Amino acid sequence: MAVEVFILEVDELPLNKRLKTLQDLSTSLEAVYGQAKEGTNSEEILKKFYDWKCDKREEFTCVRSETEVSLQRLVAWFQNTVKAFDLSVEESQTSEDTISSLDEILEKSESSVCKELEISLIEQGDADKEIILNTYSQVLQKIRSEERLIATVQSKYKDSIEFKKQIIECLNKSPSVDHLLSIKKTLKNLKARLRWKLVEKNNLEESDDHDGSEIEKIKQEITQLRDRVFQEIYREQEEYEKLNSLVQKWFPELPLLYPEIGLLKYMNSGGLLTMSLERDLLDAEPMKELSSKRPLVCSEVNGKIILLKGYSVDVDTEARVIQRAAAYHRAWRKAKEESGLLPLIFLFLCKSDPMAYLMVPYYPRANLSAVQASVPLTSEEALKVMKGVAQGLHTLHKADIIHGSLHQNNVFALNREQGIVGDFDFTKSVSQRASVNMAVGDLSLISPELKMGKPASPSSDLYAYGCLLLWLSVQNQKFETNEDGIPKVDQFNLDYNVKSLLYSLIYCRSSMTAEQVSNAECFLVPKGKSTPNSEKDTEYNQYKEKRRIKDGELG
Structure with a gap:
């Protein structure tokens, strides 16, 4: 009821008209007086201006009255002079009557007019200017204050309309x-x-x-x-x-x-957990070739092949699995198909055994390991796929999730052109996931800082990403690494923009983000039209110089 009364009151107020008047007034005042003073806020200023204005008006009124009297005397003299030359007037006037006081009248009239002009045209003194400027500043502040008040009322009016709409909707809902x-x-x-x-x-x-x-x-x-x-x-x-x-x-x-x-x-669980699904309801076929770490079964749901991943859980692990899976699921839900992530369909708990099952789409032989073992991706296909993978890492990192175990078996190349990042083991913390020594061929995917015992980070995810990109780019060529296990990129004949990105991912990684990777030149510029990047080139040359000095010292 209070909101309705407020809305009705505001509806009767000409707020927009008043606001327009205030805006026009402030614009015209600013055009005349310019910059207002700050911090002048006192009712004494307006009183002082009022007294000053009254004094000025009284002074001007007195001068104007004197001018009027003088001019009336001058007009009377002219009228008498005219009568002196008027032959129809019987009473004659002597010349002394007409000219006796002329000098005095003219002198008085000139003095009065000059005094009035002086008051009207003379520039105001510093004291007068100070009073006017202070008053102008005070008026402008009051205008601004009223404008803010009107804006507040309008804002509350808008909120009240929305509140009334919502509260009616709420009252009508049961x-x-x-x-x-x-x-x-x-x-x-x-x-x-x-x-x-x-x-x-x-x-x-x-x-x-x-x-x-x-x-x-x-x-x-x-x-x-x-x-x-x-x-x-x-x-x-x-x-x-x-x-x-x-x-x-x-x-x-x-x-x-x-x-x-x-x-x-x-x-x-972010809408992921369902209590109505159970393992024995599915016609599941064990996936023995993929079940080395956890039980995996394949089934069909509504005409689509799905994969069930089983996790052994206890009371504590169960809560952590739900929490980690929910965080991943929420990150995916914000962008869905554009997220670059493998979607999670359902998470459910087994009633008879301490198991949690995660339902995901099944993409047979679509992971990078299987694809490269059968028909390797071309350079163009690899760039398309890895751009999607970079988007997936960006989605996770934006949600403060570190993948920690990016490798060729959980990165998928759908239709050989869409790359997505697969889910990770939700029973493990990020440090546990990152401690698993994954490699592609002879190339370790573990970043140098992880080997030094530092915690996993977005940078370590991007290092693994860079190694996968290098692996896809060089196909079956042999890798050479330095004593730190970091691959040498110079030995391969690669597109300049690809090589530039690899330098940033593998060597100069301090400020590279997944979002920057997804917008890298090699994903944007058509092949054969690459543009040299002097900044990246300089970074890598500096890195090579440091390595050369270090190698010399070791020698």
């Missing part, structure tokens, strides 16, 4: 979890039917006289039930997102009012 509970109930029934069909299929397959057509029919029913389960899970996620929006805008108490729906877990 947050209900009934739809979500209904979806959960449907899911529970579907999962029970699916489990029963799976048991039925297994029993038929194990029987000696099983009917092939009956088994095929059950398999089709299982596929349909599994698809319906995932449809309901997606509907459940949509409902969670709606409730999450209500929590953010209107009802922060909602998760506490309905703890049974698990809304808080959904919010803490």
Whole structure:
């Protein structure tokens, strides 16, 4: 009600008209008087100006009155003179009557007019100027103060309109979890039917006289039930997102009012965690060739192949996995396809075993290791792919996430032109991920500072990136490294802009960021039209000179 009263009051005020008047007034005053004084703020200034103005007006009025009297006497003299020459007037006037006081009248008139002109035209003195300037400054401050007040009122008016709109929307909303509970109930029934069909299929397959057509029919029913389960899970996620929006805008108490729906877990995971998905519902095929570190299974969901990564977790590890996966997922959600990251589809926990499963898209033989082992990328394809990888690192670094384990097996070249960065082991901290000694061929991907025991950083991610770019650029050529394990780039005949970027990534890495890498010349300038970069060239020449001196000292 208070907001409505305020809105009605402001609607009746001519604020825009008043603001226009003030702006015109201040513009005209500034044009005449120029720069105003700062810090003059006293009501005494206006009183002093008023007294000064009254004195000046009184003085001018007195002078003007004297001038009027003198001019009236002069006019009367002229009228008398005219009568003296008027033959129709019977009463004659002597010359003494007409000229006796002329000199005195003229002298008085001249004196009065000159005095009035002097008061009107004479330049004001310093004291007068000071009074006027102080008054002008005070008036300008009051104009500015009123303009700010009007701006404040208009801002509050705008906020009040929005508040009224929102509060009406809020009052008209009745947050209900009934739809979500209904979806959960449907899911529970579907999962029970699916489990029963799976048991039925297994029993038929194990029987000696099983009917092939009956088994095929059950398999089709299982596929349909599994698809319906995932449809309901997606509907459940949509409902969670709606409730999450209500929590953010209107009802922060909602998760506490309905703890049974698990809304808080959904919010803490960035929308990644689902409590409705279970491992035994999927027709999963073990990926033995990829399961060296953790159990991996492959399955099909809604016609798309997905990969399930299993992580052994305890109470503490489970919370950290959810937290790290949620941070990665939030970074991906901000840009999605433009993020340069492998998307995470779902994260769920196993009820029967201490396992957490992460569902991601499956890109068979799309990682750099597999691609280079079969049909290596061309130079143009490699640059396209690595530009996307740089964007992926930029997305992570912008979210304060350090990958820590960038290597050829978790960088993917989709369709040989789109590069994306794969996820990392969410059970490990960044220091644990960075401690794994990854290499591509004979080239170590561990940066010199990591070898010295320093913590992982965006720079160490970019060093691994630079080594991968070098590996893609030189194909099967042999690497030469110095005693620190840093590869020598000069031995290879590479495009100038590619070589310049490699210098920055491998040698002069102090200020290079992933965003700068994604905007590097080699990704922008067509091949064959590269432009020398004297600054990068100078940096590398300085580096080579330092190495030469160091090598001489060691010799």
